[in-house]
Amino acid sequence: MxxxxxxxxxxxxxxxxxxxxxxxxxxxxxxxxxxxxxxxxxxxxxxxxxxxxxxxxxxxxxxxxxxxxxxxxxxxxxxxxxxxxxxxxxxxxxxxxxxxxxxxxxxxxxxxDLFKLHRGSSLALLGALLLSSPAAWLFMNIMFGQSPTAFLRFSLPLLALQPLWQSKRVCQCLLEEAGVQAPLRTLYDALDAVHCIALPAPLIYSPATAPPPNDLAACLAIDWWAVAFVAVVLPLTLLAHMEKGRARQQAVGWPQQQQQQQQHHHYHHHQEQQPGSTRELLLCIYLYSGLVWLLTVQLGPLVWRLLPPLA
Structure with a gap:
């Protein structure tokens, strides 16, 4: 009580x-x-x-x-x-x-039917998956709303549960499209290669980062990474960085009117004035993305068995 x-x-x-x-x-x-x-x-x-x-x-x-x-x-x-x-x-x-x-x-x-737009391109396939999963829509919704990160730390994982639970059905729709296997494998290999740079050496060559056993596993790994990183980790990182910037402005005693004008500036315009801060932010985003990818590849096969079976 x-x-x-x-x-x-x-x-x-x-x-x-x-x-x-x-x-x-x-x-x-x-x-x-x-x-x-x-x-x-x-x-x-x-x-x-x-x-x-x-x-x-x-x-x-x-x-x-x-x-x-x-x-x-x-x-x-x-x-x-x-x-x-x-x-x-x-x-x-x-x-x-x-x-x-x-x-x-x-x-x-x-x-x-966004998956029909892939035309053999792995980048187009990634874009279609982000819009269908629906990681990209959640990212835009969160960045537009700009709720406090203290609240988002609890709400975003809950929002991600629904697309994660439906990931098998999304991948079923993707795999039914003609000619999708080759760009899907290319996309998986590219994401794995890019993120391996951010991982410690013992993890890079671990069996967890080996090629997936089938196309469904590759699709699930990409979809889970897209939802967990693009819809949860990335907006949290960006909004937390923006909150820290506003807190620094208030700490140095900027006039209220100037603070309001600064809050309405485009985010990247503000970052151009702080190249060191921008580099740190980009490095954090890259490391977080690599960590999410590693967890997805390692823990994904254990969790995917709990998802609803395909019809």
Whole structure:
């Protein structure tokens, strides 16, 4: 009971944090624009690509739940801004989970068929997998929302569970495409070679980094790396770096107006003024990517057995 009481006290303190809610109020206009853009983009995609051209109106109707959710958030921000400011992070998490569910539905039911665009290219195949898994969509959603990293450390692993659990079905769709085996193997070998540079010598030549036994194992390794790194580790690293930069600005006593202008600058423009910091950030990203790849290749075969069997 004492642990539950402490948890409840922490949640109440988080909900009533004035600094957090004030920052959320400042992002209200951007949230409205972002969710309106999501309604336009995904609504058009479902209407024209899935329902009309794809001939799957039922799938489009089912996936329109995300579009309706985005519309509801826009109305919430406009009519109840204080409620949105208090629970913005939780709302963003629900929207991210719904977005991931929608993209997975479109992938496994062939609503988009992005894998057909590979044309024998391993890079094109990686792009299609990032959009279908749906690591790239989650990354964009997280970077746009810019929730505090203290919250994202708990929410992002939960968001990643859904695409990781459905990875076998995603890979089944990928492997059914003609001519995908060669670029898939090339992509796996390229990722393995690039990340081996970041790994200690005993790990580089371990059996864990040997070629996968089949195409399904190669696809699962790439998909899990994409979800774990692109949708979890990479946004956490970037946002933590941005938070540290803002904290340094406030520590040296910059005027409030100048701080707000700096926060709206493009991230890379700020980094151009700190080449040493940029190099450290890129090195951390590379090392984290290598670590995620190593864990995926080593632990993946043990975990994949627990995933739902292919139909």
């Amino acid at each position: 004492a642990n539950w009481a402490k948890l409840g006290a922490r949640l109440r303190a988080w909900r009533d944090d004035s600094r957090r809610t004030e920052a959320n109020r400042a992002r209200a206009a951007g949230d409205i624009a972002g969710f309106q853009g999501a309604v336009l983009l995904h609504g058009s995609l479902l209407l024209f690509k899935v329902a009309w051209l794809g001939g799957q109106p039922g799938l489009a109707l089912r996936c329109s739940a995300y579009v309706l959710l985005c519309l509801a958030v826009v109305l919430l921000v406009r009519r109840h801004p204080e409620l949105h400011a208090r629970y913005r992070e939780l709302i963003g998490t629900v929207c991210g989970a719904t977005l991931a569910w929608m993209m997975l539905q479109l992938t496994v039911h062939r609503g988009l």
